[in-house]
Amino acid sequence: MSSNTDARPRTPGEWLQFGAGSVIVTVMCFPAIWMVYSAFKSNREIFRSPFGLPAEWRFENFTKAWIEGGLGALFLNTIIVTGLGVAMSVFFASMAAYAFTRLDFPGRRALARLFLVGLLLPPPAVAIALFTQLSALGLINTLWALILTNGAWTIALTTYLLGGYFRSLKREMEEAALLEGANRFQIFWHVVMPLVKPAMITVAILNAINIWNELLFALLFISDDAKRTLPAGIVRFSGYHSTDYSLIFAALTITTIPIMIFYFICQRHVMRGLTAAVAE
Amino acid sequence: MAKIEFDRVYKNYGDTPVLHDVTLSIESGELCVFVGPSGCGKSTLLRMVAGLEIVSGGEIRLAGRRANELPPPERNVAMVFQTYALFPHMTVAQNMGFGLKIRGVPAAARSAKITDVAKTLQLDGLLDRRPAQLSGGQRQRVAIGRAMLRDPDVYMFDEPLSNLDAALRIQTRLEIARLHQVTGRSMVYVTHDQIEAMTLADRIIVLNRGRVEQVGSPMELYDHPANIFVAGFIGSPKINLLEAAVSEQGLAIGQVHLAVAGVGARPGDKVTLGIRPEHLAIARSESEATFVSEVALVERLGGETLVYAQSPVGGDLLILKIQGKTSLKPGERIPVVIEPDHLHFFDSAGARLS
Ligand SMILES: Nc1ncnc2c1ncn2[C@@H]1O[C@H](COP(=O)(O)OP(=O)(O)O)[C@@H](O)[C@H]1O
Ligand SMILES: [Mg+2]
Numbered sequence: 001m002s003s004n005t006d007a008r009p010r011t012p013g014e015w016l017q018f019g020a021g022s023v024i025v026t027v028m029c030f031p032a033i034w035m036v037y038s039a040f041k042s043n044r045e046i047f048r049s050p051f052g053l054p055a056e057w058r059f060e061n062f063t064k065a066w067i068e069g070g071l072g073a074l075f076l077n078t079i080i081v082t083g084l085g086v087a088m089s090v091f092f093a094s095m096a097a098y099a100f101t102r103l104d105f106p107g108r109r110a111l112a113r114l115f116l117v118g119l120l121l122p123p124p125a126v127a128i129a130l131f132t133q134l135s136a137l138g139l140i141n142t143l144w145a146l147i148l149t150n151g152a153w154t155i156a157l158t159t160y161l162l163g164g165y166f167r168s169l170k171r172e173m174e175e176a177a178l179l180e181g182a183n184r185f186q187i188f189w190h191v192v193m194p195l196v197k198p199a200m201i202t203v204a205i206l207n208a209i210n211i212w213n214e215l216l217f218a219l220l221f222i223s224d225d226a227k228r229t230l231p232a233g234i235v236r237f238s239g240y241h242s243t244d245y246s247l248i249f250a251a252l253t254i255t256t257i258p259i260m261i262f263y264f265i266c267q268r269h270v271m272r273g274l275t276a277a278v279a280e
Numbered sequence: 281m282a283k284i285e286f287d288r289v290y291k292n293y294g295d296t297p298v299l300h301d302v303t304l305s306i307e308s309g310e311l312c313v314f315v316g317p318s319g320c321g322k323s324t325l326l327r328m329v330a331g332l333e334i335v336s337g338g339e340i341r342l343a344g345r346r347a348n349e350l351p352p353p354e355r356n357v358a359m360v361f362q363t364y365a366l367f368p369h370m371t372v373a374q375n376m377g378f379g380l381k382i383r384g385v386p387a388a389a390r391s392a393k394i395t396d397v398a399k400t401l402q403l404d405g406l407l408d409r410r411p412a413q414l415s416g417g418q419r420q421r422v423a424i425g426r427a428m429l430r431d432p433d434v435y436m437f438d439e440p441l442s443n444l445d446a447a448l449r450i451q452t453r454l455e456i457a458r459l460h461q462v463t464g465r466s467m468v469y470v471t472h473d474q475i476e477a478m479t480l481a482d483r484i485i486v487l488n489r490g491r492v493e494q495v496g497s498p499m500e501l502y503d504h505p506a507n508i509f510v511a512g513f514i515g516s517p518k519i520n521l522l523e524a525a526v527s528e529q530g531l532a533i534g535q536v537h538l539a540v541a542g543v544g545a546r547p548g549d550k551v552t553l554g555i556r557p558e559h560l561a562i563a564r565s566e567s568e569a570t571f572v573s574e575v576a577l578v579e580r581l582g583g584e585t586l587v588y589a590q591s592p593v594g595g596d597l598l599i600l601k602i603q604g605k606t607s608l609k610p611g612e613r614i615p616v617v618i619e620p621d622h623l624h625f626f627d628s629a630g631a632r633l634s
Binding site for chain 1 (some may be wrong): 330332352355357358359361363365366367368369378379382383426430
């Protein structure tokens with residue numbers, strides 16, 4: 001789709017598109033690239049020549065940031081929150097999407113619309129209410145505060161995306177399974193789930209990225225440093241080390257790289273899942 | 281064994297009526313074909329028997345028991361879908377054995393049965409393949425195999441041959457006929473192709489715009505079509521339909537006079553005359569002819585020849601089916617004789633006159 005497979009020479013219009021595209025990509029990627037190579041500099045060098053390449057590549061910045069920031073613990077927390085949050089949202093959203101697209105029950109449309117409200121709410125609007133609820137449940141300052149809120153928060157979008165995909169599936173396979181004697185749950189488990197796997201992987205990846213990077217709830221609901229996730233931990237870390245930018249950049253790089261690698265490995269699935277949901 | 285009965289069945293999709301007052305019964309062990317033009321409600325009728333569509337009005341009975349609210353699995357019907365509806369993520373063996381697995385048949389017994397059925401359908405070498413790795417005909421046989429493994433009371437086929445090429449279509453048609461003979465189960469078969477219906481059916485149900493036009497054996501429908509629609513739909517090449525007026529002596533077909541008795545209408549009435557192509561013949565001389573016509577086109581099929589000739593009332597060309605070969609050419613004038621014993625008469629509303 002992106003490669004020019006036919007032998008026809010490119011038109012000036014296409015060159016213009018490529019040019020504009022390159023500029024946009026550069027502008028968007030530069031801060032990230034800048035962050036990565038600045039992590040190798042010393043603090044003084046960062047101030048002396050902010051955009052130059054490092055004179056000496058200081059790998060020790062990363063070790064120092066890892067140890068001083070306690071990034072190991074933060075990593076573990078983030079992985080737990082992301083993993084369980086994603087599992088929760090995909091598990092419930094796939095069932096909700098199936099129910100909204102395949103079952104007939106009173107109030108179905110109204111409920112489906114209500115779910116969509118979740119797409120529109122900005123997190124700050126409910127942050128205080130959530131805080132009160134979580135305190136009442138005694139969950140403040142536990143990872144559950146983040147797992148439950150993030151998992152629930154992503155259910156709206158996940159249900160919406162999966163619903164579009166479910167709608168595009170031909171019903172005949174489910175009908176065939178029904179005639180073969182399968183019950184609702186068996187149809188869902190043996191027929192529908194395998195068919196929507198690409199879409200589930202897609203939404204799992206999108207949710208993983210969102211939850212990994214989530215900051216507001218992570219700052220609000222956790223006050224114990226040992227229970228922070230990476231983004232919140234880095235914010236605290238930059239508070240302690242406001243003088244040493246090289247360590248901050250190193251910590252940021254350590255935080256960002258895994259999720260980027262994860263995304264690049266999975267992006268083929270994402271593209272396939274999204275196009276499949278739109279096609280047909 | 282299950283008799284299927286429709287008792288004044290109606291179906292609407294929202295406000296759109298799709299089936300009107302369908303009453304008929306399908307005897308146990310019968311191969312029944314629903315035939316009609318696309319969109320007439322054949323699939324809907326089939327899906328209501330399977331329990332995939334809600335019945336809007338009336339009653340469907342299976343083996344004498346009201347089935348309107350019966351959940352699909354309890355009806356013990358198996359369906360072969362037009363698109364086959366195989367599970368793409370399962371192998372051929374898993375596809376065929378899905379129902380057995382759901383019902384908790386142990387793996388060993390399952391695989392024995394699958395191997396058995398696969399052998400009769402010539403699928404033995406393909407059990408580990410996925411549907412995407414099969415040809416259209418093989419997919420079709422997997423879908424039939426899946427139905428066979430259920431050992432249902434009723435087999436249902438919804439246009440099962442429409443995605444196959446011509447040669448495969450005839451072969452699969454024969455296989456379905458054999459399956460019917462071997463199992464002795466009731467079969468309901470849906471098609472828009474009247475030749476499929478004629479060749480397969482014990483009994484044909486002709487549907488048009490959501491109504492049953494006629495029910496009968498293939499030959500009953502061919503020899504005694506109940507109305508113009510059935511007459512025109514059944515039979516290939518198509519029946520010749522001519523506007524005519526009843527006269528004292530018989531019929532006036534344009535300028536042509538035909539001496540027939542028993543039209544079943546009063547002089548002056550307008551009727552439609554139906555003549556099968558094989559009941560028009562070329563006379564030896566003009567004196568024996570009913571009328572003289574000009575040849576427009578000749579189609580030679582080998583054993584028989586179709587001659588298209590000008591109609592005495594204008595409009596559509598007449599079709600004559602002649603045994604053997606002929607040297608006729610377009611533009612030639614031929615004496616045509618109508619065999620009076622095989623005529624069909626329809627009133628102005630389209631219903632058959634006795
Ligand atoms: N789910 C549906 N919603 C609304 N109308 C439908 C639906 N399914 C079928 N129809 C309509 O019902 C009529 C009969 O359809 P169908 O039984 O599929 O016809 P056939 O199988 O004879 O071609 C058609 O006019 C079709 O447009
Ligand atoms: Mg149909």
